[in-house]
Amino acid sequence: MTTTSAPPAAGTAPAAGNGRRHRAPLVQRILGKNPLGWLFGAPYIVYVLVIFAFPLCFAVYMSFFDYFFAAPGANVDRPFVGLDNYIQALTDPAVLQSFGNVGIFLIINVPLTVVLSLLLASGLNSITRFRTFLRTSYYVPYVTASVAIIGVWLFLFGQNGLVNHILGPLAPSPSWLSSPTLAMPTIAIYVTWKGLGFYILLYLAALQNVPTELYESAATDGAGKVRQFFSVTVPGVRPATVLVLLLSTITGANLFTEPYLLTGGGGPDGHSTSPVLLIYQQGIQQGHPGYAAAIGVILVIGVLILGWLQNRFVGGRD
Template sequence: MSTLSAPPAAGTAPAAGTAPRRRPPLVRRVLGSNPLGWLFAAPYLIFVLLIFAYPLVYAVYISFFDYFFAAPGAQVTQPFVGLQNYVQVFTDPAVIQSFINVGIFLIINVPLTVVLSLVLANGLNSITRFRTFLRVSYYVPYVTASVAIIGVWLFLFNSTGLVNQILGPLAPNPSWFVNPVLAMPTIAIYVTWKQLGLYILLYLAALQNVPRELYESAATDGAGRVRQFFSVTVPGVRPATVLVLLLATITGANLFTEPYLLTGGGGPDGHSTSPVLLIYQQGIQQGHPGYAAAIGVVLVILVLIIGWLQNRFAGGRD
C-alpha cells in the first residue's frame, strides 16, 4: 500500500531538482494575459482621454489662474491666483444658490426615478398583452428632442395653460416656471418623466436575470405579489438600482438644457440656475473661464462623493 507524503513544512527550501517559480514578463504583468484586448479597447480609451480626461485636467489647471480666452498666437498675461477662485466659489451667493437648486432637484428626481422606473418595469415585465407598445411608449419621450417637448410643457404649465385651467383657483400664482418655490420641482418632475424610459429598460434587462424559481419558492411559502416584490425583485435588481442611482445623479448634476429653456436661463432670480448653467454664464457669456473651471471642479468632487456614498450604502458589499 502506498502512503501519501506530507506537504513540506512552511519555510523549508524547495526540493532538489525543482525550479523556482518564475515571474511573468513585464508586458504580461502590465497588459494582462491577453494583450490583444487592449488593441480593441484602444479607440475608446483614446476617446476618453481626449474628450474627458484632458479637459478635466486642464480645467483643474486653469482654475488656479485668472484665465481668459485669447486669439490663437496672442501673448496675454494670465496671472496665478492660487485658491482665490475656490474662495469665491464658496462665498458667492449665486454659486451657493445653484448648488442648493441642484440639491432640490436631486432630492426629487433621483427617488422618483428609482421608484417609478422599478415599479413600471416590474409591471411591464409581468404583462403579456401590448408589452411592446407600452415599452415603446415609455421610451419615446427619452429619444424625442428636448426643444419639442419643452415647448409642450411651456404650453401646459404657463399662467393660462391647460394645467392651470384644470386646477382653477388652486393654480399657483405666480405660475409654475416663474415661481421661486415651484420652478425647480417642476423641472425635476419634467426630467423624471422624460428620462424614465431609459431607466425602465435598464430594470427590464435586470429583471431577466432574476431566477423564476425564487418567485415560485416565495409563492410556495405563501408570499403575495407585494411580498415577492420586496423580498425577491428588489434584492435581485440591486446592481441595476446602483447603476440607476449613479446615472440619475450624474445626469441631474449636469442639468443645463431644462432650466435654460424652461425658465429663460435660470429664473426667477436664479432659483432654477444649475451649476452647469452658471459655468456657461461665467465661462462663456461673462468671460471668466478660470472661475467657471473652479465651479466645475467643486461640482465634480461633490458628485464623486455622492456617487461613492450611493455605491457604499446601496450597493452593499458588491
C-alpha cells in the same frame, strides 16, 4: 546499500533548477495574459482620455489662474491666483444658491426615478399583451429632442397653459415655472418623466436575471405579490438600483438644458439656476473661465462624494 529519496508531498510544486520562480515576460506583466483586449478597448480608452480626462485636467489647471480665452498663438498674461477662485466660489451667494437648487432637484428626481422606473419595469415585465408597444411608448420621450418636448411642457405649465386653465382658481400664482418655490420641482418632474424610459430598460434587463424559482418559492410560502416584490424583486435588482442612482445623480448634477429653456436661463431670480448653467454664464457669457472651472471642479468633487455614499450604503459590499 542504496537509498531512494521520498517523492515530493502532494500539492508541493517542484523546485526550479536555479531556485528562482519563473517570471512572465515584461510585455505580459504590463498588458496581462490577453493583450489583444487592449486593442479592442483602445478606441474607448482614447475617447475617455480625449473627451473626459484631458478637459477635466485642463479645468483643474484653469481654476488656479485668472484665465481667459484668447486667439490661438496670442501671448497673453494669465496670472496665477492660487485658491482665490475656489474661495470666491464657496462664498458667492449665486454659486451657493445654484448648488441648493440642484440639491432640491436631486431630492425630488432621484427617488422618483428609482421608484417609478422599478415599479413600471416590474409591471411591463409581467404583462403579455401590448408589451412591445408599452415599452416603446415609455422610451419615446427619452429619445425625442428636448426642444420639442419642452415646447409641449411650456404649453402645459405656462402662465396661460392648459394645466392652469383646468385648475382655474386653484392654479398657483405666480405660475409653475415663474414661481421661486415651484420652478425647480416642476423641472425635476419634467426630467423624471423624460428620462424614465431609459431607466425602465435598465431594470427590465436586470429583471431577466432574477430566477423565477425564487418567485415560485415565495408563492409556495404564502407570499403575495407585494411581499414578493420587496423580498425577491428589490434585492434581485440591487446592482441595477445602484447604477440607476449613480446615473440619475450624475445627470441631475449636469442639469443645463431644462432650466435654460424652461425658465429662460435660471429664473425667477436664480431659483432654477443649476451649477452647470452658472458655469456657462460665468465662463462663456461673462468671460471668467478660470472662475467657472473652479465651480466645475467643486461640482465634480460633490458628485464623486455622492456616488461613493450611494455605492457604500446602497451597493453594500459589492
